[in-house]
Structure formats: C-alpha cells, structure tokens
Amino acid sequence: MRSQSRIAFYLLLTPLVLWLGLLIVIPHIDMLLISLRERISFGVYDRSLLQYEKALTEPLYLRTFARTAVMSILATAITLIIAFPVAYYIAKMAKGRLQQVLFLLCLIPFYVSELVRTFGWMILLRETGIVSNLLQWTGLADQPVELLYTDATMMVGLVYTSMLFMVVPLVTTLESLDDSVIEAGYDLGGNGFSVLREIIIPHAMPGIVSGCIVVFMLSLGNYLTPTMLGGKDSLWFTEMIYNQFIVRSNWELGAAFGFMLLVLSSVIVWGMLALTGRTLKETMG
Amino acid sequence: MTKTLLMASTLLAGLAGAAQADTLRLLTWGGYAPEDVVAMFEAETGHTVEVTLSNNEEMIAKLRATGGGGFDLAQPSQDRVMGPQMEFGIYKPMDVSKLNQDLFIPSMLKATMANTTVNGDVYGVPHVWGTSGLVLNTAEAGDVVKDYTDLCAPEVAGKVSYRLKRPTLIGFAFAMGEDPFAAYGDEAKYREIMEKVEAKLTECKANVKTYWGGGDELMNLVRSGEVTASMAWDTGGWKLNDDNADITFVAPASGALGWIDTFVLPAKGQSDDAAYAWINFVMQPEVAAKITAAAGNFTASAGADEFAEAGLKAKYQASFPPEAVDNIKWYPPVPAGLEAIEGEVLDRVQAAN
Numbered sequence: 181m182r183s184q185s186r187i188a189f190y191l192l193l194t195p196l197v198l199w200l201g202l203l204i205v206i207p208h209i210d211m212l213l214i215s216l217r218e219r220i221s222f223g224v225y226d227r228s229l230l231q232y233e234k235a236l237t238e239p240l241y242l243r244t245f246a247r248t249a250v251m252s253i254l255a256t257a258i259t260l261i262i263a264f265p266v267a268y269y270i271a272k273m274a275k276g277r278l279q280q281v282l283f284l285l286c287l288i289p290f291y292v293s294e295l296v297r298t299f300g301w302m303i304l305l306r307e308t309g310i311v312s313n314l315l316q317w318t319g320l321a322d323q324p325v326e327l328l329y330t331d332a333t334m335m336v337g338l339v340y341t342s343m344l345f346m347v348v349p350l351v352t353t354l355e356s357l358d359d360s361v362i363e364a365g366y367d368l369g370g371n372g373f374s375v376l377r378e379i380i381i382p383h384a385m386p387g388i389v390s391g392c393i394v395v396f397m398l399s400l401g402n403y404l405t406p407t408m409l410g411g412k413d414s415l416w417f418t419e420m421i422y423n424q425f426i427v428r429s430n431w432e433l434g435a436a437f438g439f440m441l442l443v444l445s446s447v448i449v450w451g452m453l454a455l456t457g458r459t460l461k462e463t464m465g
Numbered sequence: 466m467t468k469t470l471l472m473a474s475t476l477l478a479g480l481a482g483a484a485q486a487d488t489l490r491l492l493t494w495g496g497y498a499p500e501d502v503v504a505m506f507e508a509e510t511g512h513t514v515e516v517t518l519s520n521n522e523e524m525i526a527k528l529r530a531t532g533g534g535g536f537d538l539a540q541p542s543q544d545r546v547m548g549p550q551m552e553f554g555i556y557k558p559m560d561v562s563k564l565n566q567d568l569f570i571p572s573m574l575k576a577t578m579a580n581t582t583v584n585g586d587v588y589g590v591p592h593v594w595g596t597s598g599l600v601l602n603t604a605e606a607g608d609v610v611k612d613y614t615d616l617c618a619p620e621v622a623g624k625v626s627y628r629l630k631r632p633t634l635i636g637f638a639f640a641m642g643e644d645p646f647a648a649y650g651d652e653a654k655y656r657e658i659m660e661k662v663e664a665k666l667t668e669c670k671a672n673v674k675t676y677w678g679g680g681d682e683l684m685n686l687v688r689s690g691e692v693t694a695s696m697a698w699d700t701g702g703w704k705l706n707d708d709n710a711d712i713t714f715v716a717p718a719s720g721a722l723g724w725i726d727t728f729v730l731p732a733k734g735q736s737d738d739a740a741y742a743w744i745n746f747v748m749q750p751e752v753a754a755k756i757t758a759a760a761g762n763f764t765a766s767a768g769a770d771e772f773a774e775a776g777l778k779a780k781y782q783a784s785f786p787p788e789a790v791d792n793i794k795w796y797p798p799v800p801a802g803l804e805a806i807e808g809e810v811l812d813r814v815q816a817a818n
Binding site for chain 1: 522523525526529549551552553554630670673674675676678689690691801804805808811812813815816818
C-alpha cells in the first residue's frame with residue numbers, strides 16, 4: 181500500500197520535474213555557461229568574467245538596470261494604490277450580481293492579447309489620435325497633442341497591463357475578512373483610517389505581498405509596453421537583452437544581462453518579503 | 466471502368482510525385498515569396514513551401530541557435546553572409562552549377578558571389594535589391610532635407626523619425642563626409658568615425674519624434690502627417706506615394722545605401738534540390754516581376770524589368786536620376802567586431818538625454 185502511494189507520488193512528480201528540468205534549469209545552466217565566456221576569435225571562446233565586468237562598469241548598462249528596477253517598483257506601487265479601493269469595493273461593498281459584473285469588467289481587457297491592448301493605447305494617445313482630437317474639439321488644446329512616447333505613458337501602460345494581477349489576490353484576501361471584525365473596530369472607537377491601518381491592511385497583507393510580487397515581475401520582464409509606448413528615451417532592460425541576443429549577436433553579454441535581471445528580481449522579492457516580515461511560505465500558501 | 470483506371474493512375478502518379486517531392490522551409494522577408502508564386506512553384510515541381518518571415522538579425526539568430534537547422538533556404542543580406550559564416554558556420558557552400566546562371570544580371574551575380582566567398586567556397590547568390598535613403602513629405606520638408614544630417618535641422622524638429630540601427634550610423638557617417646566602408650578594415654579609424662556619428666545623433670535626438678522599429682509603424686507615422694522626414698527604404702516611400710503624391714523616396718545627396726538580399730543554404734538544410742529549384746524558379750523574369758510587384762523592390766533577374774509594372778518603374782526613375790544610381794553606396798561584407806562597436810554607440814544614443 182505504502183509503496184503504491186510512493187509510486188503514485190513519483191508518477192505525479194515526473195511531469196513537474198521534467199518541466200522544470202528541461203525547460204528552466206537546463207537552459208539556465210547553459211545560459212550561465214554562455215555568460216561566463218569571452219570571444220577570442222572566429223568560433224574560439226575562453227572562460228572569463230569579462231561580460232559581468234562590462235555590464236557592471238559601463239554606466240549606460242547600470243543606469244538602464246537601475247531605471248528599470250525603479251520604474252517597475254513605481255509601477256507596482258501605483259498599481260497597488262489604484263487596485264486596493266477597487267478590490268475593496270468588489271469584495272466588501274458590492275453584492276451579488278454587481279460583484280460578479282465588476283470582477284468580470286476587470287477581466288475583460290485580458291480577453292485580447294497584450295499587443296492589441298498596447299496598440300489600443302497607441303491609437304488613443306497618438307498625435308492624430310482620439311484623445312488629442314477630443315481635446316481640440318472641446319477647446320482644451322489649440323493644436324494636436326502628443327501623448328505617446330513619454331515615461332508617463334509607459335507607466336499607464338504598465339499599470340493597465342498588470343492591474344488584474346493585483347485585484348485578484350486582493351479580492352480573495354479581503355473577502356475572507358469578516359465584516360463583524362470591521363464593525364467591532366468602529367464600535368471600539370476606531371475611525372476609518374485606523375480601521376484601515378489596524379484591521380484591513382494587516383488582514384490583506386498576504387494578498388498585497390503576492391500581488392506586488394506578481395506585478396513587479398510582470399513589469400520588470402515586460403518588453404512590449406516600454407518599447408511601443410515609451411519612445412526614444414525609454415530603454416528597458418529586457419530590450420537590452422533582446423538587442424544583445426538578436427540584433428548584435430552578442431549572446432555572451434545578453435546572457436550576463438539575463439542573469440543580472442534574475443538576481444535583481446530575486447533580491448527585490450526577497451527584500452519585499454523581509455520588509456513586510458513575511459515568509460514566502462505564508463505568502464504563497 | 467476507364468474512369469476508375471484513370472483515377473487510379475492519377476493517384477499513383479500523384480503518390481510517385483509525392484515520394485520525390487520535398488518540403489522547402491524558406492526563411493525570408495515579407496513579399497519575397499508571394500502566395501501566387503508559391504502556388505505556381507508547388508504546381509510545377511510538386512514540392513511544398515513553408516514560408517517564415519523574418520529580418521536580417523533574426524534570421525542569423527535563428528540559424529545560430531540551431532547551428533543552421535530548421536530551414537532549407539534563407540535570405541540574409543549579402544553583407545551578413547561572410548561574417549556569420551566565419552563565426553558560426555551556419556551556411557553550406559552553394560553549388561552554383563545547379564543554378565541557371567543566365568537568369569541573373571551578370572554583374573550583380575559576380576559581385577554577390579565575390580562578397581559571399583569564404584575559403585574559396587561561394588555561399589550566396591543575389592535575389593532582391595534595393596536602397597535606403599530618405600522618405601519625405603516633399604511639400605513640407607523637401608526644401609530643407611537633402612541629406613541624412615538635414616534631419617537634425619530645426620525646421621523639421623519633432624517631425625523626424627529614423628531607426629536606431631546600423632544603416633542610420635552608416636548613412637550619417639557618409640553625410641558627414643566620412644567613408645565608413647573604407648574604414649571597415651581599420652577598427653581604430655572606424656571607432657573614431659562612429660564616435661563622431663554618436664555625437665551628432667545625440668545632438669539630433671531632440672529633433673526625433675520616435676525611433677521607428679517596424680516598417681508599418683513608420684508608414685503610419687508618415688501617412689498621418691506626424692512625421693514629415695524619415696530614413697527608410699525606397700519601397701516604403703513608393704508605397705506611401707500611392708496614398709499621398711507629396712510623399713516619396715529621395716536619394717540623399719551623399720548617396721543612398723544599397724543592399725542585396727541573397728539566397729543561402731543553411732548548414733543543416735535537408736532539401737537542397739528543392740532549394741535550387743526554388744531559386745531557378747523565382748529568377749525567371751515573369752516570376753521575378755511578380756515578386757517585384759509584391760515586395761516593391763527590383764530583383765537580380767535579368768530581363769525582369771520588361772515585365773515590371775509601369776508605375777513602379779516611373780517612381781524608381783523619379784527617385785533615382787542616373788547620377789544618383791552611380792552614387793549608391795553598396796554595403797560591403799561586415800567584418801567581425803564592428804557590430805560590437807556599433808551596438809555600443811546605438812545603446813548610448815538611445816540612453817542619452
């Protein structure tokens with residue numbers, strides 16, 4: 181009986197191990213090896229740390245790296261600020277059908293692909309686009325307004341793209357909060373702010389942290405939105421990785437960049453957990 | 466009875482044909498393998514064609530990732546054959562005797578073969594050629610922009626777009642009076658030229674609306690009037706000319722940049738015969754004219770001009786007076802190492818404020 185359940189366990193485990201091993205672990209080991217070599221001449225390579233040295237000494241790469249990290253954190257924060265009231269309304273104030281409809285409304289933009297959504301934003305915001313024409317029609321602007329190709333536009337795109345991934349975990353955790361606990365808070369003399377701070381936010385913390393982690397990862401790894409909405413000054417780190425691999429055929433530096441991004445996201449996620457005093461286990465499970 | 470026999474024999478013939486027929490996996494550019502040409506080829510030879518659309522960089526990256534596998538025929542530009550072959554060995558030598566060489570324009574065939582020869586083996590033959598230069602709304606920017614560097618003029622500020630890719634670097638270098646192609650063999654000299662270009666492009670950045678990435682993106686920008694002057698391919702300008710007669714392709718004063726897209730055999734290609742058959746098929750003048758109509762560019766097929774559409778020929782002659790044709794700067798093969806220099810310059814320009 182025991183050995184049978186053990187066989188079943190291994191059988192169930194196999195797909196996961198194969199998936200992780202073949203698609204994630206082995207390619208990453210290969211990438212690591214590529215990042216640790218240097219081109220000597222045609223087809224001749226040597227082990228070296230040159231790529232990391234280059235990546236860490238060239239100000240441009242470091243600046244892009246830092247910029248990507250800071251903008252991703254900012255996008256995560258904005259998403260949280262916008263998503264929290266939305267999630268609270270869906271979970272606590274809306275009842276029955278309305279609740280379902282609102283939840284569905286959050287989901288609907290994700291029925292189309294990211295590319296289409298980004299093009300949608302471009303159609304709205306371009307100089308000859310809908311918003312620009314509307315502003316001129318209402319007389320708020322006397323000439324075409326270019327709203328694309330700025331950091332703010334890029335931020336709008338990033339927040340829009342990741343909104344759902346913040347709303348869902350927040351709604352789930354907030355729904356599990358008993359209304360009577362909030363009432364008790366008011367009965368004991370709390371005001372709106374202290375109830376939010378002492379009761380609601382602590383209860384929603386697992387949702388906040390897991391939502392933040394997902395949104396941060398999505399923003400950091402986003403390629404389309406920064407490239408299409410960001411314009412001439414927006415160099416995103418993923419774009420640099422693509423450039424090194426595809427445009428410059430410099431796989432060595434590209435692989436080094438890839439590993440830097442992996443380390444960065446791990447460190448920031450770890451930092452987020454440490455800052456909120458949570459473990460990965462509590463958050464995810 | 467006779468009907469059944471006939472059907473059975475057709476079926477058998479079909480099977481026999483299928484046994485010899487191959488699948489040709491073609492890695493090419495948009496418009497180089499139009500559906501009607503593919504259908505004609507499939508009907509004539511029995512081979513099937515699978516078309517994958519790509520660009521220079523992605524073609525090489527794809528072939529490099531598989532060691533030259535996954536495709537039977539690819540079409541990188543002629544300057545991207547020698548370097549990648551020496552570096553990664555992703556192509557295999559071409560047996561030119563299997564091609565009907567009479568179908569090619571002799572001078573173009575000879576030049577491409579010379580440019581794609583590694584260790585005495587020929588790796589490429591020419592297919593489609595064209596140029597890149599300026600696409601202008603001549604009514605608004607025609608008087609100001611005569612050369613690449615004029616894109617930085619204050620009159621067109623905020624109405625300019627170009628790509629952050631190597632053609633821009635090369636074009637600006639020529640317009641600044643340098644000869645980057647002559648410096649291909651001299652890394653120090655080349656770096657010096659590129660640094661000058663970098664300074665110019667950084668200074669020019671304020672003028673640029675956005676750096677375009679794909680052809681359609683640029684077309685939208687120019688068509689909507691948001692951009693009046695840009696660096697682009699000749700075909701882009703000619704296509705826009707159909708919608709708005711003011712917009713057209715202009716060969717810059719310092720010379721348009723000429724490219725030739727080739728046919729090469731990937732190292733692990735599995736149906737070389739089908740590949741040779743495809744090359745011989747599409748180089749026939751009538752077929753080549755169909756490709757010209759679809760891609761908008763002329764081919765290296767001898768005599769295809771006769772079959773080309775009159776409108777396109779007229780646009781070509783308007784953009785290229787004879788002296789502009791002589792002034793076309795053809796890309797020589799890129800030596801290894803230079804692209805790393807260019808890459809750093811492009812990254813710095815994009816990140817500059």
